[in-house]
Amino acid sequence: MNGVAGKQPTGGATALGRFMENLQAVPRRFAETMFRTGKPQSDRTRSTFVFGNVFLHLHPVRIHRWSLRWSTTWGLGIAAVSCFFVLVVTGVLLMFYYKPYPDVAYLSIKDIHFVVPTGRFIRNIHRWSGNLMVVVVLLHMARVFYTAAYRSPREFNWVMGMGLLVTTLGLSFTGYLLPWDQLAYWAITIGANIAQSPREVTDALGITEWFDVGGLQKLILLGSEEVGEEALIRFYLFHVMILPLILIALMTVHFWRIRKDGGLARPADADSRLGPPAAGVYPVFTEAPQKTYSLAAIVKGRTPAVGSGPEQTVPSMPHLMFGEAAVFMLTIVLSVVFAILIDAPLKEVANPAVPENPAKAPWYFLGLQELVSHSAFMGGIGIPMIVLIGLGLIPYLDREIAGTGVWFGGPGGRPLVVRSTVFGLAAVLAVEAFVIRFGWIRQWWPGVPQMVITLLNPGTVLTVFYAAYSVWSLKKYDSTRAGALALFTCFICGFVVLTVIGTYFRGPNWDFYWWPSQWPGH
Amino acid sequence: MTVEARKIEAARSRLEPEAMARRDFLGLTAWWSAAVALLFGFLGAMRLPKAAVLPSPSRKFKVALPPSLAAGQAYVPTGRSVALYKEGSQVYAISTICTHLGCVVKATDSGFDCPCHGSKFGRDGSVLKGPAPKGLPWREVKHLGGDNFLVDEGKTVATGTTVSV
Numbered sequence: 001m002n003g004v005a006g007k008q009p010t011g012g013a014t015a016l017g018r019f020m021e022n023l024q025a026v027p028r029r030f031a032e033t034m035f036r037t038g039k040p041q042s043d044r045t046r047s048t049f050v051f052g053n054v055f056l057h058l059h060p061v062r063i064h065r066w067s068l069r070w071s072t073t074w075g076l077g078i079a080a081v082s083c084f085f086v087l088v089v090t091g092v093l094l095m096f097y098y099k100p101y102p103d104v105a106y107l108s109i110k111d112i113h114f115v116v117p118t119g120r121f122i123r124n125i126h127r128w129s130g131n132l133m134v135v136v137v138l139l140h141m142a143r144v145f146y147t148a149a150y151r152s153p154r155e156f157n158w159v160m161g162m163g164l165l166v167t168t169l170g171l172s173f174t175g176y177l178l179p180w181d182q183l184a185y186w187a188i189t190i191g192a193n194i195a196q197s198p199r200e201v202t203d204a205l206g207i208t209e210w211f212d213v214g215g216l217q218k219l220i221l222l223g224s225e226e227v228g229e230e231a232l233i234r235f236y237l238f239h240v241m242i243l244p245l246i247l248i249a250l251m252t253v254h255f256w257r258i259r260k261d262g263g264l265a266r267p268a269d270a271d272s273r274l275g276p277p278a279a280g281v282y283p284v285f286t287e288a289p290q291k292t293y294s295l296a297a298i299v300k301g302r303t304p305a306v307g308s309g310p311e312q313t314v315p316s317m318p319h320l321m322f323g324e325a326a327v328f329m330l331t332i333v334l335s336v337v338f339a340i341l342i343d344a345p346l347k348e349v350a351n352p353a354v355p356e357n358p359a360k361a362p363w364y365f366l367g368l369q370e371l372v373s374h375s376a377f378m379g380g381i382g383i384p385m386i387v388l389i390g391l392g393l394i395p396y397l398d399r400e401i402a403g404t405g406v407w408f409g410g411p412g413g414r415p416l417v418v419r420s421t422v423f424g425l426a427a428v429l430a431v432e433a434f435v436i437r438f439g440w441i442r443q444w445w446p447g448v449p450q451m452v453i454t455l456l457n458p459g460t461v462l463t464v465f466y467a468a469y470s471v472w473s474l475k476k477y478d479s480t481r482a483g484a485l486a487l488f489t490c491f492i493c494g495f496v497v498l499t500v501i502g503t504y505f506r507g508p509n510w511d512f513y514w515w516p517s518q519w520p521g522h
Numbered sequence: 523m524t525v526e527a528r529k530i531e532a533a534r535s536r537l538e539p540e541a542m543a544r545r546d547f548l549g550l551t552a553w554w555s556a557a558v559a560l561l562f563g564f565l566g567a568m569r570l571p572k573a574a575v576l577p578s579p580s581r582k583f584k585v586a587l588p589p590s591l592a593a594g595q596a597y598v599p600t601g602r603s604v605a606l607y608k609e610g611s612q613v614y615a616i617s618t619i620c621t622h623l624g625c626v627v628k629a630t631d632s633g634f635d636c637p638c639h640g641s642k643f644g645r646d647g648s649v650l651k652g653p654a655p656k657g658l659p660w661r662e663v664k665h666l667g668g669d670n671f672l673v674d675e676g677k678t679v680a681t682g683t684t685v686s687v
Contacts, residue, residue, distance in 0.1 A: 186625065190638060193623040200655045220571055225578045234571075353601060355625045357637035373639040374653050376622055443651045450655040510640040 046315040056321075058255050062313040063320045065274050066266040071407070072147070073264065075327035076140035080168075081251065082331035083133035090126040091240065098178065100236035102229050105180040106349045113346060124339035130172055132335060134364050137168050145394070145488050146417075148404045148481065149265035155395035157257040160250055162392050167247045169364065174239040176362055177232060185350035186359035188227050188235070192218050194372065194380030201377055204451040226352065267405040271312050357508045366502030367495050370432075371459035373510050374440060383459050387491065394488075398480045410481035416473060420486045424493030427465045431458050432501055436512045466490040581676035587613070587669045594645070596629035604661050604675050605629045612684035615661040615673050616647045622654040634658060646681055657681065 032038075037048035047061040066072060097116055099108045112119035141161060144150055150158035177188040198214035208215075223230030258264070267273065347356075361369050371379030403409020408417050435458050441448050466487060474483030507513040508520060585599045587608060596605040603618045603626060618627050618634065625638035633650065634643040641652030648657040662677040663685045671685075 186638070189625065190623045197623075203655065216572075219573070223571070223573050224576050228577065230573070230577055353626065355637050359625060359638045369639075372623065372653070376653060376655070439651070442649060442653075446648070446650055453653075453655075509635060509637055 040315075040317045043315065046317045049317045056317075058259065059316050059320060060259060060263060061316055063316050064263060064266060064270070065277065065312045065314060066270040066405070067264040068314070068319055068323060072266075072405075073143060074139070075323065075330075076136055076143055078324050078327040079136045079331050080133055080140055080164075082328040083129045083136060083335070084247070084251075085328075086129040086332060086335055087126060087133065088244070090122050090129065093122050094126060095240065100178070100232050102180055102232055103349060105178060105232060109179045109181075109346060120343065121339055124342070124344050125335050127344035128338035128342075129331075129335040130175060131363075132331065132338075133168055134172055136331075137165055138364075141165060141391075142488075142492065145484075146408055147265065147406060148398075148409050150395040150398075151265070151401075151404050152395075152399065153261045154257070154265060157254060157261060158395045159392055160254045160257065162388060163250045164247065164254060166388070167243055167250060171239060171243045171247065172362060172364070174235045174243065177227070177235045178239065179346055180232065180350050181345075181347040182350055182354075182356050183345060183347045183360075185227060185352065186356045187361045188231065189355075190359060190361060190369070190372075191365075192222050192227060192231070194376060195221050197376035197380050200375065200450060200454060204449065204454065265405040267403075267409070270405065274312060277312070277314070358506060358510055360502070360506075363499060363503050366506075367498035370498045370502040370506070371457075374435075374457040374459060375454050378454055378457055378459050382454075383463060386463060390487070394484050398484050400479060400481050403481065408485070410485065411477040411479035412473065412482040412485055416477070416482055416485050417489050420469070420473070420489035421493055423469055423486075424466070424490035425497060427469075427490070428462060428494045428497040431462050431465070432497070434458075462494060466494065582672065582674045584666065585671050585673055587671065589669060598629065599673075602673075602675065604673055605634075606663070606671070606673070608687075609684075611687045613663055613665070613671060613687060614684040615663045617659050617661055617675070617678075619658075620654060621649075621656045621658065622652070627658070648681075 035049075037052050038045050040046040040049040049056070050059050050061050051057045094112060097108055097112050097119065099105055109123075112123055114120070144158065144161065173191060177184045196214040196218035198217070199208055199212065200214075202208040202211055202214065219225075221231070221234065222228075223234050360366060368379055368384065371383055373379070375382075400410065402411065403413070408414045440458065441453055441456065469490060470483045470487035473486035474480060476482070504516075505512055505514065507516065507518070513519055583599070583602060585602075585606065587597060587606060591597050591608050593609050594607065596607060598605050598618065604615045605618050606613065606615050616634075618629070619625075620627050620636040620638065620641055622636065622639055622641050625636050627634040627636045627641070627643065632642075633645045634647070636642070636652065636654065639653050641654035642650045643654070643658050644650050646657070647660065649655075659678040660681050660683055662674040662679050662683075664672040665685050665687060666672055
């Protein structure tokens with residue numbers, strides 16, 4: 001009796017003997033029952049490892065080699081989920097000490113920062129992971145756009161992606177108020193008044209009396225007329241409950257659709273571009289296929305295994321799993337390194353009587369704040385809506401085929417992207433330089449009606465420039481994809497330049513300064 | 523069925539469409555009533571977050587102007603967002619909440635400056651520069667006798683309305 005008996009007890013002579021034998025076998029049996037299908041060593045057990053596990057079964061059992069190349073995705077989608085995991089864990093930890101009540105909130109953040117064991121470290125990770133998530137989500141969107149991966153049958157998943165982008169920004173924004181310091185208070189005051197800014201239009205039309213969308217939006221958001229205890233508890237509720245639930249629901253649909261829409265987009269000639277699998281890659285189908293393929297037969301749509309044959313696919317375990325784990329670890333490393341190097345800011349406690357000067361929103365909203373500094377409605381609601389609707393329409397307008405799955409694929413290609421970058425940068429810099437040097441309409445004719453400025457401000461002028469250039473590119477290349485490439489590239493340039501100007505070149509009174517050292521009173 | 527017969531059949535079914543089966547009708551009614559009930563239930567529940575009583579402090583307050591207040595110099599009572607002026611025997615109040623995005627403007631010699639997005643206002647609250655869509659509103663002031671005044675931050679009066687001491 002050495003404890004390595006087979007699955008059935010060998011039948012010890014006595015009941016006590018059998019009992020001892022079973023007792024010895026408990027650890028091994030426990031592990032076996034937990035994993036059900038044994039070690040992932042054959043094609044079959046590699047498959048069952050993935051689809052027999054509730055947490056892994058959103059993954060495909062086998063994955064195309066094209067999807068595994070780093071340059072296909074740069075792992076950006078997985079990095080965004082990884083950030084979300086880190087944020088949930090650190091966020092729940094912070095909730096042990098955080099108290100969502102004005103002034104008390106500030107003190108509890110101070111406690112977390114100075115007293116709670118590892119509190120500062122955890123808060124820093126939460127902050128940096130949140131920032132990283134915004135960056136990664138934006139880069140992921142750019143990756144999907146530039147590889148034309150939004151095309152049929154993935155149109156709807158691109159729209160789900162827009163929902164995820166908005167929810168991610170909403171989570172960042174609601175988290176910004178929670179420390180209840182000056183930075184938070186005034187950023188949220190500005191944000192809440194942006195929600196109220198449709199009044200700029202309704203006032204100009206004289207219909208605010210009976211149609212006050214702006215006022216209603218602000219009231220729902222703050223639960224009051226100013227940022228106070230009601231607003232703080234609402235933002236807290238949004239941050240820790242409502243928006244995470246929405247995000248999880250959208251993510252579930254997003255991942256499910258990747259599977260159901262046939263995995264990641266790849267060019268039609270992916271197989272010939274890849275060449276034969278390298279030596280050392282697990283052999284393909286050493287055993288007869290089992291359950292997966294009977295499943296694949298009844299699933300509608302193009303799954304990797306149907307139509308193209310499984311020749312270029314490899315088992316997800318280990319190939320995809322190792323890649324995902326690597327991206328996950330890299331995300332954690334980045335968050336932790338930033339958390340060690342740079343502390344999350346905490347200014348003095350919120351003071352409703354004295355605004356920060358300059359009062360700046362989180363960095364990813366500073367491009368919008370630059371636009372808002374001309375027209376609250378256009379910069380804060382009008383142009384963001386135009387951008388979101390425009391992005392959402394891309395897959396429904398570009399129904400071409402050429403270039404799917406290839407970086408900068410489609411008519412125009414890389415040269416068009418380069419030219420659009422030059423145009424996009426030139427246009428935004430020219431508009432900004434003009435505004436900084438000469439001012440804008442209100443300065444020249446203070447009596448001009450507000451509607452004129454709402455419709456004609458640097459933000460709308462820039463939007464018109466970009467749209468015109470996009471239409472020109474569409475005509476030149478006789479392709480919707482070319483127009484989309486031009487517009488998206490311009491949008492990225494505008495976003496980056498406006499964000500940089502808002503972050504580094506705007507000082508007190510939102511005046512332009514080359515260096516922060518030139519700010520008066522500092 | 524011949525081609526002719528098929529044509530006749532098709533024409534008849536257009537003229538006399540088959541009535542919807544009762545089972546289908548009841549089924550659809552059930553689905554739609556469920557959907558409508560859920561929609562109205564949701565809308566009713568959404569009434570909750572729209573507060574009926576706002577926790578804002580009272581907008582009316584009494585204030586005593588310091589006797590030393592010079593003409594054209596702003597007096598901002600602590601914790602209030604209104605600037606009071608005394609010019610000769612006339613007293614008036616101008617809101618200090620920027621009409622752009624709600625920052626607190628600072629009274630200067632030339633008028634008001636907003637720190638957030640660079641709006642500038644004249645001495646009477648009119649917009650001179652920047653993104654503010656309208657001028658700063660004037661607030662209602664009542665004279666209570668002596669240096670005491672009753673200010674209502676919630677009530678806007680026409681620009682230029684003053685109260686005589």
